[in-house]
Amino acid sequence: MAGARLVYDLNPKGLVPVLVDPSGRVVVESEDIVDAIAQQSSAGLSKAPGPDAAEIRRLINQRLLPAGKKAKMFGQPGDLGPVLQDLDKMVAGPFLAGEEVTVADISAAPMLQRLFEDGMVPQELTQLHSWWNAVNGLPSFQKTMVQSYWWWW
Numbered sequence: 649m650a651g652a653r654l655v656y657d658l659n660p661k662g663l664v665p666v667l668v669d670p671s672g673r674v675v676v677e678s679e680d681i682v683d684a685i686a687q688q689s690s691a692g693l694s695k696a697p698g699p700d701a702a703e704i705r706r707l708i709n710q711r712l713l714p715a716g717k718k719a720k721m722f723g724q725p726g727d728l729g730p731v732l733q734d735l736d737k738m739v740a741g742p743f744l745a746g747e748e749v750t751v752a753d754i755s756a757a758p759m760l761q762r763l764f765e766d767g768m769v770p771q772e773l774t775q776l777h778s779w780w781n782a783v784n785g786l787p788s789f790q791k792t793m794v795q796s797y798w799w800w801w
């Protein structure tokens with residue numbers, strides 16, 4: 649198709665997602681794309697989410713994502729239990745860093761969605777369960793739900 653750009657033109661690794669912002673800047677890597685969108689004033693996300701959100705996001709990316717992937721894909725729970733307990737203690741409520749949805753919630757939601765749907769988050773982690781109810785109740789989050797999905801990490 650004339651004018652169409654192949655993903656390889658945008659990202660030499662051939663991976664999605666890729667964001668092309670209104671100025672034509674190409675952003676790859678999900679976390680960087682979330683940050684780029686948060687910087688757009690119309691996105692409705694806090695531009696300065698604060699140190700709590702940054703710390704939670706570190707836990708998500710460095711601990712939750714690898715542990716969750718191992719547990720779900722390979723049946724090896726490993727460190728997942730302790731990671732979820734640590735995260736539960738960090739929930740400010742209703743969202744991870746407090747009243748506003750921040751980049752921390754967006755980083756956390758895809759993996760936690762998979763874990764909640766498979767009943768892998770213990771009931772005693774009540775803060776996390778309340779968080780999931782809050783996120784799952786957002787119309788914007790519901791729009792991201794698909795009938796079936798596969799992994800992308």
Ligand SMILES: N[C@@H](CCC(=O)N[C@@H](CS)C(=O)NCC(=O)O)C(=O)O
Pocket residue numbers: 662663664665676677678679799800801
């Ligand atoms: N670390 C990257 C991972 C991107 C990634 O693995 N994307 C997958 C789909 S979700 C992909 O493009 N796979 C195509 C392929 O491997 O050929 C990110 O978070 O954006």
